[in-house]
Amino acid sequence: MLQTLAQHDRDELIAPLYRFDRKFWGIVAFLAAITAPGLLLYGRQLIVGLGVTDLNRPVFWGAYLVNFIFLIGISMAGTVISATLILLKVEWRRPITRIAESLTVFGLMTAGLQIIMDMGRPDRLLFTLIYGRLQAPLMWDIASLTIYLLTAMFALYLQLLPDIAILRDTAPAAVPEWRRKLYKFLSFNWRGNKEQWERLEKAIVTVSVFLIPIGISLHTVTSWLFSTTVQPGWKSTILGPYFVVGAIYSGLGLLIIAMSFARVYNPHLKEYITEKIYTNLGWIFIVMSGVWFYFTLNETLVVTAEQETLEFPIMASKLFGQFSPAFWGMNALMIAATWMLLAPKFVSDKPSRNPLMKTPVGLSAAVIGLAIFSLLWLQPVSVFADPVFQTVFILAFVALLFLALLGVTKWLKTHLIPSSVIASSFVLFGMWLERWNILMPTLTHARLIPYTTYDPTLTEIAVTVSTLGILTLIFVLFYKFFPSISIWEVEEGRARELGAGD
Amino acid sequence: MTNWCMVIDLDKCVACQACSIACRMENNTPVVSPEEAKNGRAIRWNDVFPLPVHFGPDLGEYPNVKTHYQTRPCMHCKNAPCVKACPVQATYIDEEGIVRQNYNRCIGCRFCTVACPYGVRYFNWYKPQWEGTLAEYRNPDQVRVNGSLEGPAVRPVGVVEKCTYCVHRLVKAREQAAAEGREFRADEYVPACVQTCTGKARYFGDLDDPNSTVSQLSKSLRAVHLLEDSGAHPKTLYLSEG
Numbered sequence: 074m075l076q077t078l079a080q081h082d083r084d085e086l087i088a089p090l091y092r093f094d095r096k097f098w099g100i101v102a103f104l105a106a107i108t109a110p111g112l113l114l115y116g117r118q119l120i121v122g123l124g125v126t127d128l129n130r131p132v133f134w135g136a137y138l139v140n141f142i143f144l145i146g147i148s149m150a151g152t153v154i155s156a157t158l159i160l161l162k163v164e165w166r167r168p169i170t171r172i173a174e175s176l177t178v179f180g181l182m183t184a185g186l187q188i189i190m191d192m193g194r195p196d197r198l199l200f201t202l203i204y205g206r207l208q209a210p211l212m213w214d215i216a217s218l219t220i221y222l223l224t225a226m227f228a229l230y231l232q233l234l235p236d237i238a239i240l241r242d243t244a245p246a247a248v249p250e251w252r253r254k255l256y257k258f259l260s261f262n263w264r265g266n267k268e269q270w271e272r273l274e275k276a277i278v279t280v281s282v283f284l285i286p287i288g289i290s291l292h293t294v295t296s297w298l299f300s301t302t303v304q305p306g307w308k309s310t311i312l313g314p315y316f317v318v319g320a321i322y323s324g325l326g327l328l329i330i331a332m333s334f335a336r337v338y339n340p341h342l343k344e345y346i347t348e349k350i351y352t353n354l355g356w357i358f359i360v361m362s363g364v365w366f367y368f369t370l371n372e373t374l375v376v377t378a379e380q381e382t383l384e385f386p387i388m389a390s391k392l393f394g395q396f397s398p399a400f401w402g403m404n405a406l407m408i409a410a411t412w413m414l415l416a417p418k419f420v421s422d423k424p425s426r427n428p429l430m431k432t433p434v435g436l437s438a439a440v441i442g443l444a445i446f447s448l449l450w451l452q453p454v455s456v457f458a459d460p461v462f463q464t465v466f467i468l469a470f471v472a473l474l475f476l477a478l479l480g481v482t483k484w485l486k487t488h489l490i491p492s493s494v495i496a497s498s499f500v501l502f503g504m505w506l507e508r509w510n511i512l513m514p515t516l517t518h519a520r521l522i523p524y525t526t527y528d529p530t531l532t533e534i535a536v537t538v539s540t541l542g543i544l545t546l547i548f549v550l551f552y553k554f555f556p557s558i559s560i561w562e563v564e565e566g567r568a569r570e571l572g573a574g575d
Numbered sequence: 576m577t578n579w580c581m582v583i584d585l586d587k588c589v590a591c592q593a594c595s596i597a598c599r600m601e602n603n604t605p606v607v608s609p610e611e612a613k614n615g616r617a618i619r620w621n622d623v624f625p626l627p628v629h630f631g632p633d634l635g636e637y638p639n640v641k642t643h644y645q646t647r648p649c650m651h652c653k654n655a656p657c658v659k660a661c662p663v664q665a666t667y668i669d670e671e672g673i674v675r676q677n678y679n680r681c682i683g684c685r686f687c688t689v690a691c692p693y694g695v696r697y698f699n700w701y702k703p704q705w706e707g708t709l710a711e712y713r714n715p716d717q718v719r720v721n722g723s724l725e726g727p728a729v730r731p732v733g734v735v736e737k738c739t740y741c742v743h744r745l746v747k748a749r750e751q752a753a754a755e756g757r758e759f760r761a762d763e764y765v766p767a768c769v770q771t772c773t774g775k776a777r778y779f780g781d782l783d784d785p786n787s788t789v790s791q792l793s794k795s796l797r798a799v800h801l802l803e804d805s806g807a808h809p810k811t812l813y814l815s816e817g
Contacts, residue, residue: 122732123683124700129615131694133685193683193698193733197663200682204663211662211686302690303656303805386629520802521628521647522694525615 111539131519148180150324305383306515323504326497406503435480442473580782587776590644594768601767605703649738650809657687679723741766
């Protein structure tokens with residue numbers, strides 16, 4: 074029985090690796106197309122200088138740095154989730170550890186790319202090694218990033234090792250010679266005898282133990298880039314744990330999106346990446362959103378209440394000023410995502426007789442709400458000046474929003490995977506905005522320079538799109554060479570399950 | 576060792592901006608187009624700016640109008656946030672208390688510009704350019720430290736630059752004293768802004784010498800530092816107005 078199942082795994086997981094069909098080339102072509110403009114514009118930036126961005130004095134850092142923190146963040150979950158789950162011996166982790174760990178590696182690679190793109194003199198990158206000052210927070214970040222990347226790559230490789238050996242042994246005759254050689258080289262003479270297995274398992278556990286503190290260190294050190302300066306809005310002790318929490322939160326979001334993407338690409342994966350995994354990850358997601366809200370409340374409420382001369386203008390620009398769309402947009406996205414994950418837990422999946430729970434009611438409430446909002450927004454003279462009107466408007470908007478959220482709950486309950494993916498993309502976008510809201514208000518509100526604004530130029534937007542394109546492209550290409558599900562881990566789990574039954 | 580320090584008497588300052596121009600000519604800071612300057616790309620090592628900074632000048636009601644201006648060179652902090660932030664030691668405090676910048680070392684990460692609470696560090700967004708024949712009037716002075724150019728040497732694109740208290744003038748004054756075979760005196764050197772100041776509002780000298788003008792003025796009740804709360808221990812002193 075185990076034998077036939079194992080054969081089945083190999084058929085479903087290995088066969089697509091050698092299938093270069095139209096779908097694959099289509100995706101690669103699409104990703105290359107969205108990556109190319111950014112690379113061209115970056116080439117121009119290299120020649121002309123950073124003047125092609127909208128960076129200025131005092132906004133010396135911009136979209137590139139926001140992307141950097143965001144990418145560092147999404148790299149968290151991969152390893153920390155999979156390492157934690159491995160150490161806790163959680164069984165349902167088996168089909169997603171590979172994707173999680175690889176996302177860490179790819180996220181860190183693209184994050185490093187952002188730093189290089191942000192540098193005025195990328196040709197002097199090696200100076201950080203030659204003349205590096207260990208007292209400088211940026212050097213801590215470079216060191217931490219390098220260690221994390223190497224450890225994560227090592228963890229990914231260890232976890233890949235038995236699967237590479239399977240690939241080496243099962244490669245069909247039509248496989249090109251260089252690919253055979255690649256597998257042979259990478260399998261490192263893995264034969265799968267008892268001693269090798271014992272060593273591998275020991276090594277995986279050891280690396281997992283190291284990965285968690287290294288991961289946390291990177292996110293904390295990245296926050297220290299900001300909190301060790303004397304700039305108002307940044308010099309806060311909460312930033313370190315806030316970054317870690319945000320990292321796990323956004324990392325989980327990317328993990329859910331990536332595994333759903335893999336499922337859609339190869340429908341056979343549906344047997345492995347089951348709804349149960351979505352439910353379990355959903356619970357971790359809900360907990361993380363709670364923790365995230367707690368930190369956000371701490372940061373916002375304390376500064377708003379004390380109204381200190383230096384800090385408060387920055388907070389005010391987030392609450393009411395130029396950054397209010399980003400700040401409230403972030404909060405709205407996070408609330409919506411939490412609702413999408415949490416609300417379905419409270420309703421049954423049978424059709425309800427309550428009209429408020431009907432999807433059409435919810436959708437029409439959302440449409441009416443949006444229509445009223447945009448009508449008011451487009452008025453040439455602000456209608457919000459009258460406090461009574463303002464209160465009525467806010468209450469009506471909240472009521473409509475609540476109706477909309479209530480109405481979609483049934484749909485969310487019956488569509489677990491789409492709702493998880495939508496919630497994850499909300500969280501990802503919200504976390505990008507959060508990074509923006511940490512960086513930009515402080516930079517635009519310098520102490521001795523008039524308040525200013527920052528609007529990313531075409532170059533910065535294209536490079537951002539390009540970075541996401543590169544991230545996805547690496548992901549797609551990597552999984553054309555290696556199976557996206559850890560075959561040996563799944564088989565081991567199955568054997569353990571059957572063994573327990575005996 | 577000398578501990579160079581500048582004192583600016585705001586009672587005497589007439590906000591004529593001659594110091595800004597003198598600094599520009601002395602240190603070869605590139606000129607940018609008006610649009611770029613509006614976008615915050617102007618490089619003025621010695622900026623003259625209206626106060627208060629954030630909500631526009633409070634002019635008062637006619638005829639009782641008054642405008643405040645302040646001039647801002649680098650503070651040459653004793654606990655400089657920029658020096659602490661630099662990952663490659665491209666900016667450093669030399670033994671005479673001047674915060675200097677090594678253009679050949681700077682990697683352009685702009686951590687120092689972000690860390691500086693005074694905003695006195697500038698980045699070369701483009702290759703420096705001079706209009707027409709202006710390039711011919713550039714200051715040819717150069718300072719070489721361990722083979723790399725400092726001081727008014729024209730900066731390449733992508734590096735950070737800042738006020739150096741005209742360190743090349745110090746080097747030249749030292750060389751002259753050595754050539755004439757005598758001891759160098761602290762009053763043989765002043766930065767260009769001090770030399771040019773219309774209202775004679777600027778003083779420069781050795782803070783560690785108890786008899787120097789700057790150390791006398793530093794004991795004045797009017798002596799204040801800019802953003803004393805920043806913890807950077809700025810050295811450039813202001814004598815407050817009124």
